[in-house]
Every structure is written in structure tokens, then in C-alpha cells.
Amino acid sequence: MHVPDGFINAPVxxxxGAVAAAAVAVSLRGARRELEGAGAGSVAGAERTAPLAGLVAAFIFAVQMLNFPVAAGTSGHLLGGALAAILVGPYTGVLCVSVVLLMQGVLFxxxxxTALGVNITDMAIVTTVVAYGLFRGLVKVLPRRRRSITVASFVAALVSVPAAAVAFTGLYALGGTADVPIxxxxxxMVGVHVLIGIGEATITALTVGAVIAVRPDLxxxxxxxxKPLELRTSPLATPADEPAPAAAPAPASAAPAxxxxxxxxxxxxxxxxxxxLVCAGGISYYASASPDGLEKVAHDHGIDAxxxxxxxxxxxxxxxxxxxITDPRLAGGLAGVIGVGATLAVGTGVFVVLRRRRKTGADEQPATAERPSENV
Structure with a gap:
């Protein structure tokens, strides 16, 4: 669903672009909290989330190269907003997809x-917000099981793709450059992207399910x-069975546990x-060569005039x-490997910088609080 130059007029x-810049700025602040695990009820900190966030960006880039057929002469590919939001958080997810779109536009x-703002708004913001909002709602009503996370991931990803198609239609109604009945x-757009959403949902659910099976804490x-296990005393316990009183606190010189x-x-x-690397460097050679949903609709209805x-x-x-490089297999595979490496480097760099700024700010806060007492 990458919107080319010329589809949307300059004012829109x-x-x-302004909406995308504001969303990225807000996401930078929110991602700092997500990278530290703030408010998440988890001990997973930045040392876990920051590397995973860069990896998610690179993985989305790679899987987006795998166009799959959805109808006669039409293909689709992963958008990635739902996958990123569920794996690393909604704010960090917006940044992941934004990094992917930036690398794709500049390098490939x-x-x-000029449509970068349109693409970030549509593919990064809309998909992430819709998917994560629906995901959280489903998780609250479903049983607290790992399978519920996978089911909620599937539904959220499925809905996020046609939601992006609706958002594009709205933007085109405001600033489309061709006279096409809305x-x-x-x-x-909605018809073909419902089919693409099935592929998106399948990829998202399989990926989330695989990570949960290995490391649910990530x-x-x-x-x-x-929930952590709690030790409880049976109401039928005899005095002899009751736990011994708490021991006296250890002296300050005692070694910590x-x-x-x-x-x-x-x-x-x-x-x-x-x-x-396998997806981008090898499997991508066998991806569908048919135009994706937006390209097909644009060609059939004159949006690309x-x-x-x-x-x-x-x-x-x-x-x-x-x-x-004349060999198409080698040329495409090498380009995919370069893209994965570049996206991984840029994405990881962004999140490591955010992590360090968050840590520096936390370290400086106590010192700032002590300054008034020094002047007394």
C-alpha cells in the first residue's frame, strides 16, 4: 500500500507530513517508557526491548518483500503495524514501521x-492504533491464556488492513489528483484489502505465537x-503447621541475597x-510479481493518472x-540482505539512543532534587 508521488496533492x-511528524514525536516519548517496561507490570527492561525493537523493524522490512497472491492479478504484503504494536508496544511500533517506510522510500x-507523510499516517499510525486498541479490548474479555494473545493478534491484524484502506480513501477524497468517484x-480498496488482511493476520498470529512459545516475557x-505465585496458609493448618515468625532483619553488613x-x-x-535474512535474501525471489492492492486499484480506476x-x-x-547485477535472483537477494542490514542498524540505533536518554534522565533526576538542599 505504498503511495507513490502524485497520487495526493501538495496541501494534503x-x-x-505534519501529522506524521507529530505522531513520531509523541511516539519517541512513549517509546522511552515502553523500552523501560514502565507501567507494563513486567520486569522486562530496555536491555530486552531495545534489541527486539530493531529486530522487529528489520523483520517487517523483510516480510514486506514477500508479496502473496490474493486474487486474480493482485497481490498483497504485510503492513506490520499490528505485529510491531503487539511485540514491542504501540509507540515503539509506530517508530518501527516508520523506520521501514523511510528506508524503503530512500533506498529502494x-x-x-513527497508521500512519506501519507504512508506513515496510513501504514504506521492507523494500523498500529486500530490494531492495538482492538487487541487490548479482546485481551480483556478473552481468557487469560497464551492462546488468547494469538487469537487477539489475528483479529487485530485482520481489521487493521482494511482500516488502512479506509484511511487512504479518506485522504484521497481530500486530496486525490485524479477525478475518480470516491x-x-x-x-x-476495502474489498481487496480485506483479502490482504487475512494474509496479514496469519503472518502476525504465527509470529506472535512463535515468540510467545519461546519467550513470552518479550x-x-x-x-x-x-501472575506471580503466592504462598497461602491453609485455614485448617494446626499451630505446628503455621509458618515460623519472620526472622529479625539482617545486619547492614550482611551480604545481599x-x-x-x-x-x-x-x-x-x-x-x-x-x-x-532468509525471507529477504532467498524467499523473496519467489514472491508474487502481481501488483499489490493499491497498484491494482489505481491502475483499474485511473488513480495513477x-x-x-x-x-x-x-x-x-x-x-x-x-x-x-544481471542475475535477478542474486540482485534481488543481495538487495534484500542490504535492506535488512540497513533497517536493523538504523532501527536498533534509534531505540538504543532512546534507551540511553531515558536512563540518563532517570540518573539525573535525584541530583536535580538535591540542589535546593545544597543552597540552604
Whole structure:
């Protein structure tokens, strides 16, 4: 659903750019709390979430290269908003998808540069907000089980895709450059993206389910699912069976109790990177060559009448192929590997910086509170 240049006029493109910039700014602040696990009822901290957030961005980039057929002459691909929001949180999810869209537009000429605000608004903000809101609502009413997280992920992802199609139709009604009846655009966009949503839901549920099976503590949407065990005394217990009174507090010189070691995310991270490289570097060669939902609707209904060439159409990686390499399998695979590496590096860098700023701010707060007493 990458919107090219020329589909939406300049005023609406500028307005969506402002909306996207504001949303990213808000998400930067919210992501700092999510990276620290604040308010999530979990001990999972930034050392776990930050690497996973960069990995999620790279994984979404890779899976978006795997277009799957949904109808005669039409294909679809993952949008990723639901997947990112459930795995790493809604604010961090907006940033993940935004990083992917930025890398695709700048390096691969996929999605117009003047339409970047439109794409972030539609594919990052709308999908994440709709999916995570629906996901949280379902989790509250479903039984507190891991299977409920997977079911809620499927439904949320399924709904998020046609929601993005509706959002695009609204933007096109405000600033479309071609004279096309909005009713036809709405019907065509929603119809094909309901089918694409089934593929999105399947990928999202399988991915979330796989991570929950291995490391449920790494799934943001599953935090608080498992309550800590509590020791209770039976009401029929005899005095001899009652627990002994609490021991006197240990002296200050006593050694602190050992802390249970935190589980490393290295294996999950390496497995995720390997999966992303396999998808982008190998499986992508077998992806459907048919136009995706938006391209098909645009061609059939004349939305692309005033489409413009991409400013980066001569990029060495344009159209997900390395320039001057004649073997299409090698050119596409190498471009995919480069894209995964670049997205992983940029995404991880963003979230590591956010983590450090959050940590620095927390360390400076006590010092700031002590300043008034120093002047007394």
C-alpha cells in the first residue's frame, strides 16, 4: 500500500507530513517508557526491548518483500503495524514501521518521498492504533491464556488492513489528483484489502505465537498475562503447621541475597535476524510479481493518472534489485540482505539512543532534587 508521488496533492501531503511528524514525536516519548517496561507490570527492561525493537523493524522490512497472491492479478504484503504494536508496544511500533517506510522510500524507491507523510499516517499510525486498541479490548474479555494473545493478534491484524484502506480513501477524497468517484475507490480498496488482511493476520498470529512459545516475557502485549505465585496458609493448618515468625532483619553488613540472572535475548535476536535474512535474501525471489492492492486499484480506476516518477528511481537499489547485477535472483537477494542490514542498524540505533536518554534522565533526576538542599 505504498503511495507513490502524485497520487495526493501538495496541501494534503504537507498536512499528513505534519501529522506524521507529530505522531513520531509523541511516539519517541512513549517509546522511552515502553523500552523501560514502565507501567507494563513486567520486569522486562530496555536491555530486552531495545534489541527486539530493531529486530522487529528489520523483520517487517523483510516480510514486506514477500508479496502473496490474493486474487486474480493482485497481490498483497504485510503492513506490520499490528505485529510491531503487539511485540514491542504501540509507540515503539509506530517508530518501527516508520523506520521501514523511510528506508524503503530512500533506498529502494518504494513509496514516494513527497508521500512519506501519507504512508506513515496510513501504514504506521492507523494500523498500529486500530490494531492495538482492538487487541487490548479482546485481551480483556478473552481468557487469560497464551492462546488468547494469538487469537487477539489475528483479529487485530485482520481489521487493521482494511482500516488502512479506509484511511487512504479518506485522504484521497481530500486530496486525490485524479477525478475518480470516491465510492468506487472505497469499494475496490476495502474489498481487496480485506483479502490482504487475512494474509496479514496469519503472518502476525504465527509470529506472535512463535515468540510467545519461546519467550513470552518479550511480547509487550502479553505482559501481565502470568501472575506471580503466592504462598497461602491453609485455614485448617494446626499451630505446628503455621509458618515460623519472620526472622529479625539482617545486619547492614550482611551480604545481599543473590539475584536471579536475567535471561539473554541473544538466541531470539539471532533467530530473528536469520529469519529476516532468509525471507529477504532467498524467499523473496519467489514472491508474487502481481501488483499489490493499491497498484491494482489505481491502475483499474485511473488513480495513477498523475503519478510521478520517484526521485530515487535511479538508486543503486531501486525496485529491490542491485544495479549492474544481471542475475535477478542474486540482485534481488543481495538487495534484500542490504535492506535488512540497513533497517536493523538504523532501527536498533534509534531505540538504543532512546534507551540511553531515558536512563540518563532517570540518573539525573535525584541530583536535580538535591540542589535546593545544597543552597540552604
Amino acid at each position: 501531503s504537507v498536512a499528513t 524507491a518504494d513509496g514516494g518521498l 465510492g468506487k475507490v472505497f469499494t475496490a 511480547v509487550y502485549g502479553a505482559r501481565g498475562l502470568t 543473590p539475584v536471579a540472572p536475567r535471561r539473554s535475548v541473544r538466541r531470539v535476536w539471532l533467530a530473528g535476524v536469520a529469519a529476516a 498523475k503519478a510521478e516518477d520517484h526521485a530515487a528511481k535511479d538508486s543503486p537499489l531501486a525496485d529491490y534489485s542491485v544495479k549492474d
